[in-house]
Amino acid sequence: MDVKQLQTFIVLARLLNFRAAAEELNYSQSTVSDHIKNLEQELGVRLFERLGKKVFLNEEGKKLISPARKMLQDTEAIHELFNKGEKVHGSLRIGAAETLCAFWLPPLLREYSKLHPRVRITMKMADCLELPELLEKNIIDVAFGLHDESKRKDLFQIDVFDDFTAFIASPDHPFSTLNKININKLENQSFILIESESGYCMELKKLFQKLNVRVDTIMELGSIEAIKQCVKEGLGISLLPRIAVDKEIKNGELVMLPIETDNILIHAKMLYHANKWISAPLEALKDIVLLKKYGEVSS
Template sequence: MELRLLVTFEKVATVLSFTRAAAELKYAQSSVTSQIRALESSLGAELFDRLGSRIRLTEAGERLLPYARQILELADEARTAVSSAGEPEGTLTVGTMESLTNHRLPPLLELFHHRYPKVRLSFRTTIGDETRQALHQGTYDLGFLMEAETEHPGLETEVLGAEPLALVAAPDHPLTGRPLTTADLLPVSLLATEPGCAYRDLFERELTALAPVTFMEFGTIEATKRAAATGLGVALLPEVTVAAELSEGSLVRLDWQPPFTLWTQLAWRAGKRLPAHARLFLEQTRKLLAEQG
């Protein structure tokens, strides 16, 4: 089996489209089709069912896919080991989220920029299901998750630590200065980031268990913080994202503890052999978050 044929097969199997695979590989579609036929001929088995404009893997294709990925990952690892003379090198596409990118990861980016310049980091901001899907498809090499669950089908996960949350409001908000129950939050204006963010969804679930609620939604954490500071309502956000505002007094923490715990995690596709530069990123991320507490 030629390596280039496996590259093409893995891409088609991931995106389930000859047209999209050709675009991503920068081939003519006819080249992708002929390479898949050549691979099928060499193996003596059809790898895809053609269903009009759609395709799907056959049983033989399903069996081949994990082997193809292992072979390609080993080839990349061998290429890196030979070419880099021991210095970490390679590209990592990492799914992340606003709270981590802005408030936890800058020291990690600085470290890699200065100490490991041959490791090229590409951060993509997505959350939850989008990150998991990109990991399954191979679009991301690694992905940060902030979830209550720590096991995800088809993924391997390292839990990096609990992510503290804070319910915040303007200093003169009526709910400040007294212990609160979840029921106390029902009458007030609630501010949040977009749906799909784990802490927002869990917060909403707790509230709607008592009564229907409506959130005033903002596109970013920064916009949500500003809205809370101007007195528009209360917001549940990762503590690290509001630490500066709490310190300077533009926001205060309300006396309510969420009845759930979020865990910051780094995940990758199950069965994937992490190359040396990916293992280095995992090691340095683990160290950084442990130092940050």
């Protein structure tokens, strides 16, 4: 059975669009069609239903998903057996929360690319709660998020680092010159927070509820950069990871408010599926992460 046909099938089953599959695989659309046609002829079944311009995975196609993924992983494992003496090469698909994607991963990946220039890296930014599903569907090989998934037995989780958060405001905000701010002073203030159902923003909302602090409005945006711009314009206060705002605080575009409360931390995690074949590129990434955290590599 042609491995390339199975790879095409997996991508098309996920995207359900021949053009999008061709773009991701760097094939022509006719090549994608030929791969699927030849695979269907070999198996003697239809794998997709084509209704007009729409494509649907049928029951026969759904049955092929799991064995096709396993066969691709087995093929990759076989190649690894005979490439031990060569430099690490292949592909690595990474999913990450915006905070880590924008402010922590770039220097780590720069170091990784210097060590392993033959690895092709693709990045996908996603909400923390989406990352487990992306791993489960084999859309990504590894994830970096801020949500604790330790209760899930199907995921391996490595704690990467902890960082502080900071309450921020514009330099013109009335609170910007205060030396101490009781958290009750936040009553009736406007807040601009990241859209998320987990992590530090949820911790802040829980804190407000616990202390019965009623804020005026909470504007939720999907981008940290958008939040920072709104805060600079004086539209409200925000809580963001320190790594995301250090630059603006240092150059005076934002100020950190001295709110008297326990620090709300972020906890960065590296995640990969328990059944995932640990390829050489993934193993090399894991080694760099562990080296930065503990000064040792994985065994």
